[in-house]
Amino acid sequence: MKVRELTMKPIIIAIANQKGGVGKTTTARAILTKMAEKGFRCLGIDLDSQGNLSQGFGIDFPEDLHDQGSAALLAGYLRGERDLLPYITRIENKHPFDLLVGNDALDDMDELLIKKGEGVSLYTLKDALDAVQFDKKYQYIVIDCKPSITILTKAAMVAANGILIPVEPKYYSEKGLNRLLSTIYDIRRQANPRLEIYGVLPNKVDDRQRQTKEFYLLMAQCFPDLPMYKGIPQSVSVSDTDAGGYMFARRSKAAIAAFDSFAEEFLQRLEEHHEQL
Numbered sequence: 001m002k003v004r005e006l007t008m009k010p011i012i013i014a015i016a017n018q019k020g021g022v023g024k025t026t027t028a029r030a031i032l033t034k035m036a037e038k039g040f041r042c043l044g045i046d047l048d049s050q051g052n053l054s055q056g057f058g059i060d061f062p063e064d065l066h067d068q069g070s071a072a073l074l075a076g077y078l079r080g081e082r083d084l085l086p087y088i089t090r091i092e093n094k095h096p097f098d099l100l101v102g103n104d105a106l107d108d109m110d111e112l113l114i115k116k117g118e119g120v121s122l123y124t125l126k127d128a129l130d131a132v133q134f135d136k137k138y139q140y141i142v143i144d145c146k147p148s149i150t151i152l153t154k155a156a157m158v159a160a161n162g163i164l165i166p167v168e169p170k171y172y173s174e175k176g177l178n179r180l181l182s183t184i185y186d187i188r189r190q191a192n193p194r195l196e197i198y199g200v201l202p203n204k205v206d207d208r209q210r211q212t213k214e215f216y217l218l219m220a221q222c223f224p225d226l227p228m229y230k231g232i233p234q235s236v237s238v239s240d241t242d243a244g245g246y247m248f249a250r251r252s253k254a255a256i257a258a259f260d261s262f263a264e265e266f267l268q269r270l271e272e273h274h275e276q277l
Helices: 024-037 052-056 070-078 105-116 124-131 151-159 173-190 210-222 253-275
Strands: 011-015 042-046 089-091 097-100 140-144 162-167 196-205
Touching: 011 024, 011 151, 011 253, 024 042, 024 052, 024 097, 024 140, 024 162, 024 196, 024 253, 042 052, 070 105, 070 124, 105 151, 124 151, 151 173, 162 173, 173 196, 173 210, 196 210, 196 253
Parallel strands: 011 140, 011 162, 042 097, 042 140, 162 196
Antiparallel strands: 089 097
């Protein structure tokens, strides 16, 4: 795997699903951890006002950091500021990286952007990232979106190169996926024609259940062109509501191995794909 040069634009991945509890935040954490482990300079953006991604990385009270984070960065950009790096929090793990924390200020930001109208709001996150010239600082940016299609979720799609979609393999998930894909296609038409779908990651997979088999059959029939990753087994999977989205790491080596294996495969596919472009 080649290491992306910092002279290249960063690859921006938005992780989205309008349904909660599908492992979205856990997936974002696994990918960021793998990227940092491999020596990539990466930035996580927590766009969820619950701040689960931030808490999963050890920030116990992201709601207290109103002078930092993704909402503060967007507010600063809208005020005309261009020195936005102070809004970033350094995660000093074994393999450190940067994070824009998420907190309840994002709810106020959503309301503000709605008032400004989609003509402006859809581009706010992309323009803010461009203004800070993050292309000179990071190789990858991973955005953990809110579990709903808000204006900020759409703004993440406008800023992103591609979308990764965690799902729960149940029959009704097909309807939710249809709605999400409809939003993605709208964003392609309106603002980001190059937006890709990097794949679907089934979480909480139990091959013994009939609804799991029905889900895979539906996916093959309705979405044959969507890339599909090997699912995370039910026995080791977690939902985003489990203690900050990734605290299972203290309890389950199998969970760590499953998400680590996915992150390794995802990053390899991503590198190979963008090398061909």
